[in-house]
Amino acid sequence: MKKITILIPTFNEEEVLPTLMDALKQVTQSIQQYHFEFLFVDDGSSDDTITLLEQFHTENSQVQYVELSRNFGKEIAMLAGFDYADGDAVIIMDADLQHPPEMIPELIHWWEKGYEDVYTARKEKAEKNPFKRLASNAYYTILQSLTSYDVHQGAGDFRLLDRKCVEALKNLRENERNTKGMYAYIGFRKKALEYEESERAAGETKWKFGALLKLAMDGITSYSTVPLRVWSVVGLIISFFSFIFLFVELFKAVVYGSDVAGYPTLIAAIVFLGGIQLISLGAIGEYLARVFIETKNRPAYFVRENSIEKNKDSTERD
Ligand code: UDP
Ligand code: MG
Numbered sequence: 062m063k064k065i066t067i068l069i070p071t072f073n074e075e076e077v078l079p080t081l082m083d084a085l086k087q088v089t090q091s092i093q094q095y096h097f098e099f100l101f102v103d104d105g106s107s108d109d110t111i112t113l114l115e116q117f118h119t120e121n122s123q124v125q126y127v128e129l130s131r132n133f134g135k136e137i138a139m140l141a142g143f144d145y146a147d148g149d150a151v152i153i154m155d156a157d158l159q160h161p162p163e164m165i166p167e168l169i170h171w172w173e174k175g176y177e178d179v180y181t182a183r184k185e186k187a188e189k190n191p192f193k194r195l196a197s198n199a200y201y202t203i204l205q206s207l208t209s210y211d212v213h214q215g216a217g218d219f220r221l222l223d224r225k226c227v228e229a230l231k232n233l234r235e236n237e238r239n240t241k242g243m244y245a246y247i248g249f250r251k252k253a254l255e256y257e258e259s260e261r262a263a264g265e266t267k268w269k270f271g272a273l274l275k276l277a278m279d280g281i282t283s284y285s286t287v288p289l290r291v292w293s294v295v296g297l298i299i300s301f302f303s304f305i306f307l308f309v310e311l312f313k314a315v316v317y318g319s320d321v322a323g324y325p326t327l328i329a330a331i332v333f334l335g336g337i338q339l340i341s342l343g344a345i346g347e348y349l350a351r352v353f354i355e356t357k358n359r360p361a362y363f364v365r366e367n368s369i370e371k372n373k374d375s376t377e378r379d
Contacts, residue, residue, distance in 0.1 A: 064096045065169065066148030070138035071114075072104040074156040076263035078113050081156055082124075088162045092169065099124045101156075102142045105132035118368045130363040134272070136238035137362050139218065143231050145369055152221045158262035160219035167254060168221040176252035177223035178244060182216040183258045200277055207285040208242070213253060216241070225249060236361050237354055239280040246284065282347050289348050292341035299337065303330070 067085065071078070082099075089097040103111050103126060114126040127145050129138065139153060150172055154160040164181065171179040218240060222230070229247040230240070281288065310323075 062094065062096050063150070064098060064148040066098045066100050066146035066151045067165075068100050068102070068139065068142040068146055068151050068153045069156050070102045070104055070135050070142065070153075071106065071110055071156045072132060072135070072138070072267050073106045073108045073110060074264060075106075075109045075113055077157050077261075078110065078117075080262055081158055081162075082117060084158065084162045086121075088165050092166055095169070097123055098146075098148060100142055100146050101126040102138040102145075103128045104135065104138040105129050115368075125368045127367040127369070128365045130365045133362045135218075135267075136240050136276075137236070139240055140230075140234075140238065141362050141364070143227050145367065146227065149224050150221055151224075151227050153218050155219070157264065159258050159260070160217075161256055161259065164219075164254070164256055171252045171254070172221050172223065174252075175250065177249040178220060178226050178247075178251045179254065180213070180216050180220035180244065180251060181254045181256050182213055184255050200280075204242075204280055204284075207281060207287045208245075213245075216244075216253065219256070220244070223249070234361065235283065235355055236359065237279050237283065237351055238361075239276060239283050242280055242284045278347065282351055286348075288344045292337075292344065295337060295341070299334070 067089075069081070074081075085099060089095075099117075099121075101114050101117075101124070103114060111126070111128055114124070114128075117124040118126060125145070127141055129141060133141075142153070143151065150169070152165060152168060154162070160181070168179045168181075226244075226247060226249050229249070230243055233243055233246070
């Protein structure tokens with residue numbers, strides 16, 4: 062019997078976990094021909110999430126959990142999940158029921174048809190906050206134009222990955238992760254499905270604006286070197302024009318005589334170039350920071366406790 066691991070990164074989700082568990086049990090009970098495992102990665106929750114998970118685990122042998130030593134962020138929590146999941150396929154979903162569990166049979170259906178990365182994209186629903194909508198659209202457009210990989214707008218982490226994809230993702234060990242770009246990077250046979258995102262079942266979003274901005278920056282700096290390279294082109298263009306400008310000024314000075322006018326243009330030029338230099342320095346800094354972090358080569362996460370190891374130990378002792 063094939064094994065499917067449902068991987069759920071959880072961070073302070075005590076309110077929603079019981080509902081999620083019920084929904085998962087209900088959906089998977091109707092699919093008898095697979096062995097399901099529910100693997101929760103507790104991303105350093107400060108509420109009762111871990112107590113709940115331990116309880117689920119004792120009640121139901123299908124439930125396993127990995128508790129990280131602190132909050133590492135969803136991207137790292139997913140990596141930990143990939144490391145511990147041993148299913149023939151892994152389905153990633155959020156704990157808050159924004160990813161409809163009813164779609165699980167459909168994901169499996171396409172997997173059986175031979176697709177290795179069955180992903181889902183939110184149906185474009187009118188985002189209430191116009192600023193957020195604009196920012197999201199702009200970001201996808203920029204990311205798409207800077208990288209050569211096909212990044213599907215609205216495609217999230219709710220997807221089924223074949224073991225081959227999971228192994229590939231496990232090999233991409235950078236600590237500053239942007240998994241969305243990685244799915245595109247690894248390739249494999251992909252199938253897109255659409256779903257309508259519902260509101261969070263309980264609790265509130267765990268994302269802060271700063272974290273989103275960081276994820277967006279990581280997305281660009283990990284898949285594109287354009288921001289690093291574009292400055293030589295900008296520099297060339299600016300030098301070219303200032304050269305022409307210089308000639309014109311020289312010509313004017315020779316023909317009409319020189320005057321001290323032009324103070325504003327001088328300041329404008331200095332400020333403009335100063336700005337460009339700061340931006341380009343900033344771009345280099347972004348990449349340097351990545352290099353710095355990755356060369357330390359630290360493990361991406363630490364595990365405080367996990368139910369899988371516990372099981373192994375107890376069977377070995379017997
Ligand atoms: N999450 C996590 N670590 C974090 C933040 C979030 O594991 O640092 C989990 C969270 O528990 C949920 C999923 O990632 O299962 C998505 O988070 P959330 O629903 O808050 O994000 P949104 O849907 O608002 O993008
Ligand atoms: Mg959510």
